[in-house]
Amino acid sequence: MIRSLHRWFGLVAALLLILLALSGTALSLFPATDALKAPSAASLSVAELAARVKAAEPSVEQIRRAPSGLITAFYFKGDAPVSAIVDPATGKVAGNGDQSALQRFLTNLHRSLFLDDTGRIIAAAGALSMLLLAITGLFLIARRAGGFRQLLKPMRGGSSATRLHATVSRLAFPGLVLSSLTALWMTASTFGYLPDGAASPEFPASVSGATGIDLATLPALKAIPVDSLQSLSFPAEGDATDVFTVKTDQGEGYIDQGNGALIGWSDANFADKANRLVIALHTGRGMAWLGLLLGVSALAVPFLGVTGLMGYAQGRRGRGARSKAANKASTIILVGSEGGTTWGFAETLRAALEAAGETAHVGAVSGFSPETYAKANRVILMASTYGDGEAPAPAAGFLARFAAMPVKHGLKLAILGFGDRSFAHYCGFAKDIAAVAQQRGWPLVLPFDTIDRQSPQDFARWGRELSAALGLALELNHVQSPPKTxxxxxxxxxxxxxxxxxxxxxxxxxxxxxxxxxxxxxxxxxxxxxxxxxxxxxxxxxxxxxxxxxxxxxxxxxxxxxxxxxxxxxxxxxxxxxxxxxxxxxxxKNPHFRPQANRRPVILIGAGTGIGPLAGFARANDCHQPMYLYFGTRHPSVDALYAEELAGWQAEGRLSGVQTAFSRATNPAYVQDILKADAARLSRLLAAGGQVLVCGGREMAAGVAQVLTDVLAASGLTIAGLKAEGRYAEDVY
Amino acid sequence: MTIRSFLAALAVTTALSFPALAHAGQVKLSTNLRDYGGNPAFLAYYVTDASGKYAGSLWMAGGRTRYYRHLSGWYQATGGNAGEVNGVTGASVGSGRSLDISLDLTDALFDAGYQLHIDAAVEDMRESPDEIVIPLTSANAGKTVQGRRYIADFTFSR
CATH class of the missing domain: 2.40.30.10 (Translation factors)
Incomplete structure (x- = not known):
C-alpha cells in the first residue's frame, strides 16, 4: 500500500517536482550572492543611515533593508525613479538595486509556473506530493532496514538503483520536507487561509508641523538599530503634515519629522513573525547557508526521479510474462517478493522447466489456490525477505491463508528463500512458510533452502538438487543483465x-x-x-x-x-x-563486508581461502585500527596462506594479534577451537564495541557463530543484535 | 445621501452593468504603465473630498486583498477594508501595459474640490502611494498627467 502510493505519486508528480526543484536550486543561489555583497552595518542606527543616504541622494523616498543585509534606497534621478544598493558606511550608491529579470523569471516559474493562481495551486500540489513521497519513502526505508532505529544504517540489499535511491533520499529528506512544508504554508498564506498580520497603526491626527530637522538627531530613529530595520519611508517633500513610516522586525510605526517622536506604533503579531520565519526558511533570505542546503537537497529530486524509475523498471522486468495458465501447468512457481529480482530467478526456472518438457506457470504468491491447479503436481514457492523478516508487501496475509488451507492430495511443495545473510532475520518469511508447511504436513519435493544475495551459484546448486528430486535434466543458469567485463x-x-x-x-x-x-x-x-x-x-x-x-x-x-x-x-x-x-x-561491490571506519577493534575470522579479504583489510590498515586475526588452515608447512605477510603486518601494527589453527598438524585444531580458547579476550573486544568479520565456508561460519553465541551470552549480546548494528558480517561460500 | 454612499452605489451599478443613472455621465480613466520591469502592479483609484477626507473607491486593479496594505494611501484611508472595492476589482496591470476603465460617475463629483488619487504597488519594489493626484475639474478632463514611478501617464475624460 505504502509502496504503491510512493510509486504512483512519484510517477505522476516526477516532472513537476523536477521543474520545481531545479528552479528552487537556482533561486537558492541569490540569497548567497546577496549575503556576499552585503556590507556590515553593525551598531549603526537608522537615524545615522537615513542621514547619510539623504545627504548622498536628497530625493530619497524610502530605504529598505533585505534580510540578507543589503540596503536599497529608492530616489529620483531627474524624473526617473531609481533603486540602488547603498553602502551604509557612506550612504553612497554601491550598485543597482533592481531585482534581476532572471531572478524574477525563476521566482514566477517556481511558485506559479506563470499560471497565476492556477499555477500556485499546481505548485502547492507538487509540494504536497513531495511531502507524501518523503514520508512514504521514509516508511519504505525503515521497513527495508528493519525498523526506524535502523534508518541511518548503510543500505543493504535491492538493486543498485533502489539502493542509490534510498541512500540519496535519506540525505535529502530533511531539506525536502522543510521546503515542502514551508511552501504549503506560504501558499496557504497567499490564499488567505492563515491569520492576518497586525494592522498598521492609526495615522496620527496631528503632528508637530516642523520640518528640516537634522535626521541624525531624531530620537525615535536613533533608537532603532539598522539590523532590525525592514523599511523607512520618508515624508513627502514639502508636506509638513507627513511623517516617517518605519517597519522593523518588531512592528510598524510613525515618527514625527519635526521632533523625532514616535507618534503611532503597532507591534508585529504572531502571524507576522511566523510568516517572516517561514519565508526565511523557504527562500534562505537572511539564512543563505540554509538556502544553499535546501538548494542542494532539491538537486536530489531529479536524481531520485531517475533512480526511482530505474528501480521500478528493473522490478517489472520479466514478471511471468511468458508463463502458462495455472490450470494447464505441471509446475506452479509462485513469487513473494517486494522488489523484482526474485521474479527473474522464477523466469529462469520456468525457462529451464519448459526446456525439460514441463509446463510451468509463474505468478504471485498471493494467488496461491491449490484447487485451481488441475494438472500441477508441484508448487515452488520463492519468497524473498529483506529487513526485519516481515513478509514482503505483495505477500501480506499469505501466511495466515496458507496456514488455514487444507493439504491438497498429490501436490508437493518446494520452498526457496531469497535473502541476505547480513540481516538478522535471514530469509525469515520463507522460513515461516516452511514451518507452516511442515506443521500442516505438506509433502516436500526437496528440503527448504535459501539463496544468499541473489547468488547464481546458490541457485544453480539448488537447481541440481531440484533436478535430481524431479528426475529432470535442469540447468539453472541465472544471468542477471550481463555485466561489462x-x-x-x-x-x-x-x-x-x-x-x-x-x-x-x-x-x-x-x-x-x-x-x-x-x-x-x-x-x-x-x-x-x-x-x-x-x-x-x-x-x-x-x-x-x-x-x-x-x-x-x-x-x-x-x-x-x-x-x-x-x-x-x-x-x-x-x-x-x-x-x-x-x-x-x-x-x-560488497560494502557491508568491511571494517567500520572507527577506532574500535575488528575481529577477523577466516578459514582456508577465506583469509583473502581479511588479509586485504590488514594490508589496508594504515591507521592501525586494532585488528585480531583468527585463521584456520591445514598445515603450517603446506598451506599457511599469507604466512610471510602476516608476521610483517603484525610488526607494522596493521594486525594487533594473529592466531592460527592447523587441522592437519600434530595437535589438530580448527578455527572454532582457537576462538573458544581465546574467549576472554573476544568477550572483552566485543564489549568494547568490536566488529566481527567472518569469511570462509558455510559450515565454518556456522561453527564460528555457535562459539561466539556462547562467548556473547555472558554479556547479554546476541549475534542477531550485532548483525542489526552492522557489527557482524559474513562472507561465506 | 452622502457622496460616499452615492459613489459606492454607483460603483456597484457599474460593476453589474446597470443602465446609467440620471445626472451621471460616463467617465473614462486611461492609465499607461511604464516598462518598470517587475511583476504586475496593483493600482487603487480613490477619491478624497475638499477637506482631504476619503470619499470612496472607484477601482482596484489587483485581486489579492493580502497585498492591499502596500497601497498605503488607500489602506490608511479605508483601514484596509476590502469591502470598499467590492464589485469594482479587476486584474493587476503588467509592466508596460495599459488599463482603461469606464465608470458612470455623478456630475456632483466634478468641480467640487474632489481629488482622484492613484496608489501603486509592485511586489519586491517600492510602494508608491499618491502616484497620481489630480483634482476632478472640468479643466483637467482630457489632460495627461505623468506618474512618478510606475505610471507613465494618466488621463480621465468625460
Missing part, C-alpha cells in the same frame, strides 16, 4: 597445498590501464576495496563465479585466493592459469 592479466601466483591434494593459489592480477579520459569520467575498471567481489566468467560458461578480493584498487592490483575444487570449472581454469594469461572479470 574487463581483461585482467595474471602477473604472479603463489601455490600452496599441493602435497595435501588441496591446490590453493594466491593470484595477483594486473588492473587494466585507465586512460586519462577514463580517470576523469570514472569510466573503465571501477575502484574497489578488499572485501568486494570480483566476478570471473570462466570459458565455457555464462555464469560468473565470485571471489572475495584480498586487495583494493589502491594497492594497484587485484588479488584473490582460489582453491581448486574437484571438477570445478572456474577454479580449475584459475589454478592452472600461467602468468601473462588474461581473464575476463568485473567488480561487484
Amino acid at each position: 574487463f581483461g585482467l592479466t595474471l602477473t604472479s601466483r603463489r601455490d600452496y597445498g599441493a602435497s595435501l591434494q588441496a591446490n590453493t593459489a594466491i593470484l595477483r592480477l594486473q588492473l587494466p590501464e585507465r586512460s586519462l579520459w577514463q580517470r576523469l569520467t570514472g569510466a573503465g575498471f571501477p575502484a574497489f576495496e578488499a572485501g568486494d567481489l570480483i566476478g570471473i566468467i570462466p570459458e565455457g560458461s555464462e555464469l560468473p563465479r565470485y571471489y572475495s578480493l584480498a586487495s583494493g584498487s589502491r594497492d594497484g592490483f587485484a588479488e584473490i585466493c582460489v582453491r581448486k575444487h574437484p571438477g570445478g570449472l572456474c577454479s580449475g581454469q584459475l589454478t592452472s592459469l600461467e602468468p601473462g594469461a588474461e581473464i575476463r572479470a568485473f567488480i561487484r
Whole structure:
C-alpha cells in the first residue's frame, strides 16, 4: 500500500517536482550572492543611515533593508525613479538595486509556473506530493532496514538503483520536507487561509508641523538599530503634515519629522513573525547557508526521479510474462517478493522447466489456490525477505491463508528463500512458510533452502538438487543483465597445498590501464576495496563465479585466493592459469563486508581461502585500527596462506594479534577451537564495541557463530543484535 | 445621501452593468504603465473630498486583498477594508501595459474640490502611494498627467 502510493505519486508528480526543484536550486543561489555583497552595518542606527543616504541622494523616498543585509534606497534621478544598493558606511550608491529579470523569471516559474493562481495551486500540489513521497519513502526505508532505529544504517540489499535511491533520499529528506512544508504554508498564506498580520497603526491626527530637522538627531530613529530595520519611508517633500513610516522586525510605526517622536506604533503579531520565519526558511533570505542546503537537497529530486524509475523498471522486468495458465501447468512457481529480482530467478526456472518438457506457470504468491491447479503436481514457492523478516508487501496475509488451507492430495511443495545473510532475520518469511508447511504436513519435493544475495551459484546448486528430486535434466543458469567485463592479466601466483591434494593459489592480477579520459569520467575498471567481489566468467560458461578480493584498487592490483575444487570449472581454469594469461572479470561491490571506519577493534575470522579479504583489510590498515586475526588452515608447512605477510603486518601494527589453527598438524585444531580458547579476550573486544568479520565456508561460519553465541551470552549480546548494528558480517561460500 | 454612499452605489451599478443613472455621465480613466520591469502592479483609484477626507473607491486593479496594505494611501484611508472595492476589482496591470476603465460617475463629483488619487504597488519594489493626484475639474478632463514611478501617464475624460 505504502509502496504503491510512493510509486504512483512519484510517477505522476516526477516532472513537476523536477521543474520545481531545479528552479528552487537556482533561486537558492541569490540569497548567497546577496549575503556576499552585503556590507556590515553593525551598531549603526537608522537615524545615522537615513542621514547619510539623504545627504548622498536628497530625493530619497524610502530605504529598505533585505534580510540578507543589503540596503536599497529608492530616489529620483531627474524624473526617473531609481533603486540602488547603498553602502551604509557612506550612504553612497554601491550598485543597482533592481531585482534581476532572471531572478524574477525563476521566482514566477517556481511558485506559479506563470499560471497565476492556477499555477500556485499546481505548485502547492507538487509540494504536497513531495511531502507524501518523503514520508512514504521514509516508511519504505525503515521497513527495508528493519525498523526506524535502523534508518541511518548503510543500505543493504535491492538493486543498485533502489539502493542509490534510498541512500540519496535519506540525505535529502530533511531539506525536502522543510521546503515542502514551508511552501504549503506560504501558499496557504497567499490564499488567505492563515491569520492576518497586525494592522498598521492609526495615522496620527496631528503632528508637530516642523520640518528640516537634522535626521541624525531624531530620537525615535536613533533608537532603532539598522539590523532590525525592514523599511523607512520618508515624508513627502514639502508636506509638513507627513511623517516617517518605519517597519522593523518588531512592528510598524510613525515618527514625527519635526521632533523625532514616535507618534503611532503597532507591534508585529504572531502571524507576522511566523510568516517572516517561514519565508526565511523557504527562500534562505537572511539564512543563505540554509538556502544553499535546501538548494542542494532539491538537486536530489531529479536524481531520485531517475533512480526511482530505474528501480521500478528493473522490478517489472520479466514478471511471468511468458508463463502458462495455472490450470494447464505441471509446475506452479509462485513469487513473494517486494522488489523484482526474485521474479527473474522464477523466469529462469520456468525457462529451464519448459526446456525439460514441463509446463510451468509463474505468478504471485498471493494467488496461491491449490484447487485451481488441475494438472500441477508441484508448487515452488520463492519468497524473498529483506529487513526485519516481515513478509514482503505483495505477500501480506499469505501466511495466515496458507496456514488455514487444507493439504491438497498429490501436490508437493518446494520452498526457496531469497535473502541476505547480513540481516538478522535471514530469509525469515520463507522460513515461516516452511514451518507452516511442515506443521500442516505438506509433502516436500526437496528440503527448504535459501539463496544468499541473489547468488547464481546458490541457485544453480539448488537447481541440481531440484533436478535430481524431479528426475529432470535442469540447468539453472541465472544471468542477471550481463555485466561489462574487463581483461585482467595474471602477473604472479603463489601455490600452496599441493602435497595435501588441496591446490590453493594466491593470484595477483594486473588492473587494466585507465586512460586519462577514463580517470576523469570514472569510466573503465571501477575502484574497489578488499572485501568486494570480483566476478570471473570462466570459458565455457555464462555464469560468473565470485571471489572475495584480498586487495583494493589502491594497492594497484587485484588479488584473490582460489582453491581448486574437484571438477570445478572456474577454479580449475584459475589454478592452472600461467602468468601473462588474461581473464575476463568485473567488480561487484560488497560494502557491508568491511571494517567500520572507527577506532574500535575488528575481529577477523577466516578459514582456508577465506583469509583473502581479511588479509586485504590488514594490508589496508594504515591507521592501525586494532585488528585480531583468527585463521584456520591445514598445515603450517603446506598451506599457511599469507604466512610471510602476516608476521610483517603484525610488526607494522596493521594486525594487533594473529592466531592460527592447523587441522592437519600434530595437535589438530580448527578455527572454532582457537576462538573458544581465546574467549576472554573476544568477550572483552566485543564489549568494547568490536566488529566481527567472518569469511570462509558455510559450515565454518556456522561453527564460528555457535562459539561466539556462547562467548556473547555472558554479556547479554546476541549475534542477531550485532548483525542489526552492522557489527557482524559474513562472507561465506 | 452622502457622496460616499452615492459613489459606492454607483460603483456597484457599474460593476453589474446597470443602465446609467440620471445626472451621471460616463467617465473614462486611461492609465499607461511604464516598462518598470517587475511583476504586475496593483493600482487603487480613490477619491478624497475638499477637506482631504476619503470619499470612496472607484477601482482596484489587483485581486489579492493580502497585498492591499502596500497601497498605503488607500489602506490608511479605508483601514484596509476590502469591502470598499467590492464589485469594482479587476486584474493587476503588467509592466508596460495599459488599463482603461469606464465608470458612470455623478456630475456632483466634478468641480467640487474632489481629488482622484492613484496608489501603486509592485511586489519586491517600492510602494508608491499618491502616484497620481489630480483634482476632478472640468479643466483637467482630457489632460495627461505623468506618474512618478510606475505610471507613465494618466488621463480621465468625460
